[in-house]
Amino acid sequence: MPADSTTPTTVPDTAPGAGPPPAAAPDEGFERREGGAWRAVLGRWEALLVALLVLLLPIGQAISPQFLTSDSFTTGSLDFSEIALMALPLTLVVVAAEIDLSIASVLGLSSAVMAALWNAGLPLELIMPLCIVAGALCGAFNGVLVTRLGLPSLAVTIGTLALFRGLAFVVIGDDSVTDFPGLWTDRAIGNFAGTAVPNVIVLFAILAVLFAVLLHFTPFGRSVFAIGANEEAAFFSGLRVKRIKLALFVLSGAVAALAGVVISLRNSTAAANVGIGFELTVITAVLLGGVSIFGGRGTIGGVILALLLLGGIQKALLLSESISSYWIQIVTGVLLVGSVLGPNLVQRARAARAHSSRQRGVWPSRSAAQRNPPQEEKA
Numbered sequence: 001m002p003a004d005s006t007t008p009t010t011v012p013d014t015a016p017g018a019g020p021p022p023a024a025a026p027d028e029g030f031e032r033r034e035g036g037a038w039r040a041v042l043g044r045w046e047a048l049l050v051a052l053l054v055l056l057l058p059i060g061q062a063i064s065p066q067f068l069t070s071d072s073f074t075t076g077s078l079d080f081s082e083i084a085l086m087a088l089p090l091t092l093v094v095v096a097a098e099i100d101l102s103i104a105s106v107l108g109l110s111s112a113v114m115a116a117l118w119n120a121g122l123p124l125e126l127i128m129p130l131c132i133v134a135g136a137l138c139g140a141f142n143g144v145l146v147t148r149l150g151l152p153s154l155a156v157t158i159g160t161l162a163l164f165r166g167l168a169f170v171v172i173g174d175d176s177v178t179d180f181p182g183l184w185t186d187r188a189i190g191n192f193a194g195t196a197v198p199n200v201i202v203l204f205a206i207l208a209v210l211f212a213v214l215l216h217f218t219p220f221g222r223s224v225f226a227i228g229a230n231e232e233a234a235f236f237s238g239l240r241v242k243r244i245k246l247a248l249f250v251l252s253g254a255v256a257a258l259a260g261v262v263i264s265l266r267n268s269t270a271a272a273n274v275g276i277g278f279e280l281t282v283i284t285a286v287l288l289g290g291v292s293i294f295g296g297r298g299t300i301g302g303v304i305l306a307l308l309l310l311g312g313i314q315k316a317l318l319l320s321e322s323i324s325s326y327w328i329q330i331v332t333g334v335l336l337v338g339s340v341l342g343p344n345l346v347q348r349a350r351a352a353r354a355h356s357s358r359q360r361g362v363w364p365s366r367s368a369a370q371r372n373p374p375q376e377e378k379a
Helices: 028-043 046-061 070-079 081-095 105-119 126-146 153-172 184-191 201-217 217-229 230-235 242-268 278-288 300-319 327-359
Strands: none
Touching: 028 242, 046 300, 046 327, 070 081, 070 201, 070 300, 081 105, 081 201, 081 217, 081 242, 081 278, 105 126, 105 153, 105 242, 105 278, 126 153, 126 242, 184 201, 184 242, 201 217, 201 242, 201 300, 217 230, 217 242, 230 242, 278 300, 278 327, 300 327
């Protein structure tokens, strides 16, 4: 009887005597994408800062055996705490393609106001918020001149740098106040929960998280990036450019005033001349952290790495017995120039590599051309 035609017939996968099927070819596209991802990570500015930090550790230890100690970390972070605080809001200002050079003068004015109000008999618990409000008003003054009158922030804040410092001397003169309550001064110089981490660094960490969330994870932060990248396009897309910039200057002034309160309590001295020259170091930290001076690019994480690097260099030089402390200014100036020149050279190199790759008919990696490679055709 013939077999049913519908009965399935088993067909061998390979012919008799044939070898095993050939192994699948490696996914070259995956390897290429994986390599491009690693190149993108290693090519970031933050990776260079991490490498410099790692390099600083043995160099600093060679300069002074006290460099890698908990006491060195505590004193070094305390000395750099006001710089770190003021760098956070300035990062947002620079990302928006603006600048605020008056922050150190706002710090000095806040210290002078603190001294005057303490002499007037007000409690410190009321004086501190009043100082922060005064700093916010200084920032609002800058913001109004920039956003409502259309003046360049560079010229405005150079002028208010001198204006606010002069007001500080008008408020308190050459006098200083040193009799603040021990409770608050101890808190300013004390460590957190018995560790080597100062209380003011804990304050900085909290503010750093808040500013990182504000810049990188909120619509406000995306608006700041959009304004810095192309202000005109941001305006026509419906963003309230002037209001956002005004808010950034207010934030910068308020945090600078907070830094003035911190330095007055930490040094147990409030005076009009505190913080002179701090603005240069703050701007260096922001630009060294990868924030573009032209706006539209930057991260809070990069600025924190730059602060660690600058603070470590400063502490190593201060601990050295053979290197003059004047080298701190020289190193700061070199890093400021390098922080502007370095990213510019890197960007030009990437653009040149992308251009040469397109001429050869080879698509560059995402990190080089910042674009997607062409999709493979499907059969």
